[in-house]
Amino acid sequence: MEQNRRDFIRSAAFLGAAAVAGRSSAQPKPAPKAAAAIRIAHCGDPQFGFGQEGGKNAYKYDLARFERLIKSVNRERPDLVFLAGDMTHVAHDVTRDWPRLLTLFKSPVLATPGNHDLGIPLLGRRLARYRGVFGYDYKSMKVGKWRFISGNTMYWHKTEEVEEKRKYEEWLAAELAKAKAAHEPVILCGHIPPFVSNAGEKDGYENYPKAGRAARLKMYLDHGVHYFLSGHTHRLIVRAHKGMTILNPETTSRNFDQLPYGYRMMTLRDDGYGWDFIRV
Ligand SMILES: [Fe+2]
Incomplete structure (x- = not known):
């Protein structure tokens, strides 16, 4: 397993919360039993066919690299695998290999659709095709x-x-409300991050439209969203927004920042998180 330990990042928010809780006790109390850490394989845009190797055979190269990723992820056996969208570069290719690939993972998989899957504007026939492979x-x-x-x-x-x-907006609002009522900390996963530099940045290819962005961020923060795991940018991004951290990993197709191909293994503990790079 190749991991870059320098990329281990601890969440100041959690460390801060733990420190405040400790100071507020009048009498020393035994430390509460720490909850078991959970691990999530965070996989950036697979986007078969977008890679720069193989020329006309880029699809095959990207697919082979992703098959190596599956083997690596299966060795790690995380609690969850998150696929950050843009499954193929050309939308209709999604039925070629993905039905087979999805059967290979030994951990539960959450997948989100990207712009290369659904289009901008989002097209109904593409949504139906995506759902036919990945489910809802x-x-x-x-x-x-x-x-x-x-x-x-x-x-x-x-x-x-x-x-x-x-229907989606209604569902999202209801899920966030249920999580808040149950005191569940939330991790949101989606293809496009809310922003890439700062919350007030202009509309662009890489962010939420500014109309509605501030309201959505407020909604996330009001409902206990700690992390936003995304893709789309094909470059490594770590951004803090009040109590929320936005994380974008390396991909296995093309990294505009020239970083090596791979994925991130997120480890969540009560006192922070790790986000280790694993090369494939
Ligand atoms: Fe992409």
Whole structure:
């Protein structure tokens, strides 16, 4: 296992919370039993066919690299695998290998659709094809004490599926409300991050449209979202926004920042998190 330990990052928010709790005790108390750590394989855009190796055979090269990723992830046996969207570079290729690949993972998989899967604007026929391979485009799952909500950020851009967007917004609001009522800390997963530099940045290819961005961020923070795991940018990003951290990993297709191909293994503990790079 190749891991870059320098990339281990601890969450100041958790460390801070633990310190405050310790100071507030009048009498020393035995430390509460720490909850077991959970591990999530965070996989950036597989996007078969977008890679720079292999020329016309880029699809095959990207696929072979992703098959190595599956073997690596299966050796690690995380509690969850998150696929951050853009499954193939050309949308109709999604039926070629993904049905087979999804049977190979030995851990539960959460997948989110990207712009290369659904299009901008989001097209109904692409949504149906994606659902035919990956199931629903948004899902919620509890792992340990954490609530994972895998959304569909493509609805924030133009869509011909207006009714589907309405249903999604309703579902997301209900999932966040349920998590808050149950005191479940939340990890949101989606293809496009809310922002890449700062919350007030202009509209661009890599972020949520500014109209609605601040309201969505506020909604996330109000409902206990600690992390936002995303893809789309094809470059490594770590951003803090108040109590929330946005994380974008390396990919196995093309990294615009020239980092090696691989994925990130996130480890969540009560006192922080690790986000280790694993090369493939
Ligand atoms: Fe992509």
